Amino acid sequence: xxxxxxxxxxxxxxxxxxxxxxxxxxxxxxxxxxxxxxxxxxxxxxxxxxxxxxxxxxxxxxxxxxxxxxxxxxxxxxxxxxxxxxxxxxxxxxxxxxxxxxxxxxxxxxxxxxxxxxxxxxxxxxxxxxxxxxxxxx
Numbered sequence: 001x002x003x004x005x006x007x008x009x010x011x012x013x014x015x016x017x018x019x020x021x022x023x024x025x026x027x028x029x030x031x032x033x034x035x036x037x038x039x040x041x042x043x044x045x046x047x048x049x050x051x052x053x054x055x056x057x058x059x060x061x062x063x064x065x066x067x068x069x070x071x072x073x074x075x076x077x078x079x080x081x082x083x084x085x086x087x088x089x090x091x092x093x094x095x096x097x098x099x100x101x102x103x104x105x106x107x108x109x110x111x112x113x114x115x116x117x118x119x120x121x122x123x124x125x126x127x128x129x130x131x132x133x134x135x136x137x138x
Contacts, residue, residue, distance in 0.1 A: 004043055004044065004045055005043070005044050005045070006019070006044070006045040006046070006047045007044055007045070007046060007047065008046075008047055008048060008049040008052055009046050009047070009048055009052075009056070009113075009114075010048065010049075010052035010055050010056055010059075011049065011051070011052050013049070015047065015049040016047065016049070017047035017048050017049040017050060017052075017053075018047055018048050018053075018116050018117070018118070019045050019046065019047050019116070019117045020046045020047065020048065020114040020115065020116055020117060021114055021115045021116065021117045022117070023114060023115070025109065025112055025114065026046070026114055046114075048116060056113070059111075059113045060113045060115075062111070062113075063108070063111050063112060063113040066108050066111060067105070067108040070104035070105060070107055070108040071101065071104065071105060071108070073104060074097070074100050074101030074102075074103075074104040074105065075101065077096075077097045077100045077101070078094065078097030078098060078100070078101060079097075080093075080097065081093035081094045081095075081096055081097030082094055082097070
């Protein structure tokens with residue numbers, strides 16, 4: 001049996017680090033790789049290494065803000081659809097608002113960066129990485 005390898009999400013190198021959360025989107029990506037590309041990477045663990053942690057946190061923060069902005073814009077269009085529905089008695093405007101929210105949410109997934117799977121001692125490890133980052137700047 002082959003040992004489980006861990007690859008950094010940012011640099012792609014085989015390194016030790018903090019694993020990412022295996023959520024629905026990561027499972028979907030693994031499923032697509034397995035079924036479309038015929039690559040079984042289910043034995044590999046995706047991690048964030050210490051050297052890439054600052055870059056990861058920047059990318060993750062950017063993803064979260066984009067996701068919130070896209071959903072916010074979609075909600076504005078939904079509210080406009082509701083107002084239009086009130087005046088014109090046309091439910092199609094609300095449906096289009098919901099479709100628009102779904103499309104914008106899908107656009108936010110183009111820059112998807114998963115959360116870290118932080119448990120127990122992993123919190124201490126991240127704090128140590130942040131301290132090292134601050135010491136390097138000083």
